[in-house]
Amino acid sequence: MLEVHRAAKHRGGRLLWRDLSFGVACGEVLALTGPSGSGKSTLLDCIGLIDSLDSGTVRIDGTNAGRSPGRARRLRRDHLGYLFQDFGLVPDMTVDANIRIGRPGRARTVLRTSVAEALERVGLAGRGSDRAHDLSGGEQQRVALARLLVKQPDVILADEPTSALDDDNARMVLEALADFASAGAAVIVATHAPAVEDWAATVLRFGPIDPR
Template sequence: MFVTSAPALELEHVSRHFDGRAVLSDISLAIAPGKITCLLGQSGCGKSTLLRIISGVDRPEPGGRIRVAGTELVGPGRFVEPEDRRIGFMFQDYALFPHLSVAENLAFGLRHLPKAAQRARVAEVVERIGLAHLLDRYPHSLSGGEQQRVALARALAPQPAILLMDEPFSNLDQGLRERVRRETVDILRRTATTAIIVTHDPQEALSMGDMIVLMRAGRIEQVGNPFEIYDRPCSAYAAEFMGPCNRLTGIWSKGRIETPIGTFPADLDLPDGALALACIRPQALSIGPDGQGISARVMAKTFTGESEQIDIMVHPLAQTLRMHSHVRIPMGIGEKVSLQLNGAQIHVFPETPEVNGHPAADS
């Protein structure tokens, strides 16, 4: 892994069309070396296509540029082939060679090196990732988690400048997925690997990424670290994608949105009387005994173990509000309660036709 003051990866005006349809539209992005970046978005938003373009498996439209550590790989009259880019790719299904042992799989990408150098590099990767006990095994005899670790080790063995990972945990069941994800992040950080990980799971992106690139319909919706993306979403789409929200339409007046459950300030440039939208996180709501806040009624309760999900009705809203509580709520279904709010978890945006309709999944 080499050190450089330039970004590990730079994309400028990268676009891609299939059959006249824009799959990627004018993507520009800079990724710092040694960091984990998550490309996040719905299925079909373009994130896997972007990964293929970075790797060299696919080409962007003319005019797009790609640089790695300051060296141009794609630009006017220039296209560096995938095998010459020093970019590793870890596939969703791991793509281990079934007829090769773990040791032979690890050495596969090192065939250009002398045998002694191959053995030394394999030994180094094995020690770092802890695979010594698996070297003589074959892929069919490995668990899902073991296959994932071998695939990661094989991708790291050639010492790529950047490692691309396409939904690397999607084939694992929930309990194993969390453990393997933690192990993978630990390995990437210990090896100071610049990694770009595609995922559709916001919780996965928040737990792994130093930077999150939220994509929507072939464009970048927002870029930021996990706290920025979650705490300061740039749009209602970003707010709702990163976690559940209650949506309330209100009237903008004197720097605040007025809603049936309260008024909330926001930094928006809207004329008084315009419609605005408040996205309220479930954890922003709490309830207490009737008479100590906004009058409401409990309509449903769902116990999930760590928390309780409670649906409450507030007049004159047509829909219930959902809240999450880590404290046991003694009030039963049908009982009157008082709603209280924590304004820190309320995000306000201009109300537009695009925001007002819930966007369908990008195709």
């Protein structure tokens, strides 16, 4: 369960949003939509504890990281998963190593989904030794999905995850996110794509930026 309460954020002297409150339950998909620059990606960064709110709180599984870097690191490690527009892979690392980034320090035997199994599920069986920079964009996003399959996060934050993909790969990403939600994850997707907005169970629309 994710809860945002009375959140406010300024960027470059402009108010992006204030008194923003909502919750995303386990198994729910929420789409964030609105014009470019309206604060969708910034909100994802604040929820993901990469950026901080000016005021308000974010609670993940009942825990508020507040201003504690250690608590934020633990929440990112134990509860959060990310799916980025630019895939978020380390180009010179292997596919296998990129997937294992999501489970630092965990023994292979305690992974609920093995790397090999995750790669098979996203259609990249046997590609673990390939370098990320040798993959196509669609293949790189599949690796990012495999990383989520191995980590099994409680909350998934996806920033324009289909924008750089062809129709087949975009469909695969949405199906995978729906599967994560069905398994109990709270999924939040920032998007400009009407198809993604139509696909999501709930939509939160952002208006034009307030100049104040």
